[in-house]
Amino acid sequence: MIVLKLGGSVITDKERPETLDGDALEQAADAVASALAANDDDLVIVHGGGSFGHHNASEHGVSTTNGTHDAAAVLEIHGAMKTLNQFVLSRLLERGVQAVPVHPFSTAHRDDDGTLELPAGQIETMLSEGFVPVLHGDVIAHAGAGATIVSGDELVAELARDLAADRIGLCSTVPGVLDADDAVIDRISAYEDVASVLGASDATDVTGGMAAKVQALLALDAEASIFGLEGLASFLEGANPGTTIE
Numbered sequence: 001m002i003v004l005k006l007g008g009s010v011i012t013d014k015e016r017p018e019t020l021d022g023d024a025l026e027q028a029a030d031a032v033a034s035a036l037a038a039n040d041d042d043l044v045i046v047h048g049g050g051s052f053g054h055h056n057a058s059e060h061g062v063s064t065t066n067g068t069h070d071a072a073a074v075l076e077i078h079g080a081m082k083t084l085n086q087f088v089l090s091r092l093l094e095r096g097v098q099a100v101p102v103h104p105f106s107t108a109h110r111d112d113d114g115t116l117e118l119p120a121g122q123i124e125t126m127l128s129e130g131f132v133p134v135l136h137g138d139v140i141a142h143a144g145a146g147a148t149i150v151s152g153d154e155l156v157a158e159l160a161r162d163l164a165a166d167r168i169g170l171c172s173t174v175p176g177v178l179d180a181d182d183a184v185i186d187r188i189s190a191y192e193d194v195a196s197v198l199g200a201s202d203a204t205d206v207t208g209g210m211a212a213k214v215q216a217l218l219a220l221d222a223e224a225s226i227f228g229l230e231g232l233a234s235f236l237e238g239a240n241p242g243t244t245i246e
Contacts, residue, residue, distance in 0.1 A: 001042045001163055002236070004032075005156045005170045008048025008137065010229055011088065017055040018080060024229055025091050028171065032132075033095035035236035042127045044159055045088075045099070048152040049137040052084040053077060057139070057149050064154070065114065067145030074147050077139040078105045085136045092132070100131045104138035104150050112143040116154055120162035127163075135159075157216045160224075168224035169235045170213060175228040176242030177214060187244045191215055217245040 006028055013019040036043065049057070057063065060073040068074065085101055092099035108118040126133045135155050142148040153170070160168050176184035180197050188194055191214060198211040217224040225235055227242025234241050 001044075001165045002167045002169065003044050003046065003156050003160050003163065003165045004168075004236075005152050006045065006047040006088070007170065007172045008050025008052070008054065008084075008152065009173045010050075010171055011047060012050030012052060012084065014051045014054065016051055018052050018083070020084070020087055025087065027229060028232060029088075029091040029095055029097070031233040031236055032092060033097050034233065036097060036132070038237075042163075043132050044123060044127070044163065045092075045132060045134045046152045046155045046159070047084070047088055047134070047136050049081060050084065052080040053137050053149075056080045062139065062147070062149055064149045064151060065145075067142050067148040069146035074105075074139050077149075078103070081136050081138050085134065088136075089134055092134070098131050099134050100126060102126075102133045102135045104135060104140050104155065108138075108140045108150060108155075110140060110142040110145075110148060110150075114142070114145075114148075116140075116150060116158055118155065118158045118162070120159070123159070124163065151212070153213050153216050157220060160220050160222055165220075165222050167235075168217065168220065168222055169232075170217070170224065170226045171229055171232050171235075172210075172213075172226055172242075173228065175231065176226055177210065185243050187246060188214060188218070189246055191218055214245060 011025040056077045062068050089099050123133045137152040139147045140150045224245040225240050231241030
């Protein structure tokens with residue numbers, strides 16, 4: 001059972017609103033298709049918002065904690081993410097991957113404490129029927145706050161727990177978590193060990209950047225890997241490229 005995150009900054013040009021990085025997405029889709037053709041692993045894919053979701057969320061002042069009651073804002077954010085999701089699905093389908101969408105706006109919510117609720121039964125059924133569920137960062141209903149953002153990283157963490165994932169991979173724009181000299185840190189076992197070198201994303205990001213990724217992964221039972229696009233194929237083949245979070 002593999003949960004894979006394709007970073008929004010990998011598959012989009014995060015500096016330009018609603019702009020796809022077509023070459024990167026095709027490379028990622030090639031790696032996924034090749035891996036699934038070679039083995040029978042269960043795979044769930046989550047992709048980030050990149051220049052689609054983050055741009056629209058930022059425009060409306062919506063984040064994982066700041067909500068909106070404006071339906072028009074919700075529709076703009078969700079609509080942008082559905083557009084990006086369709087790009088991802090189409091590239092996978094072109095390569096024979098049985099990819100299907102799961103839109104968090106229609107399945108997830110936050111309670112009044114901000115705790116994410118994402119029922120896994122639908123996804124488990126999809127997997128058992130041979131599909132590859134593809135989720136994405138999205139806007140979701142939030143008790144007492146209208147609607148807030150759910151990040152791809154949050155979805156990965158929730159899915160990894162609920163589906164008892166064996167392996168977790170985060171494909172990023174960097175080859176791993178970098179130290180102060182821009183060298184890849186091989187393993188991270190405690191956040192305090194890397195807190196001084198972790199910062200937010202360079203581009204518009206309403207979900208916390210690398211620091212949030214590492215913190216979320218450290219809380220999981222399964223080992224996780226953070227790697228660049230060039231490491232995706234090897235990760236899907238069973239290797240541990242980039243940085244291992246344990």
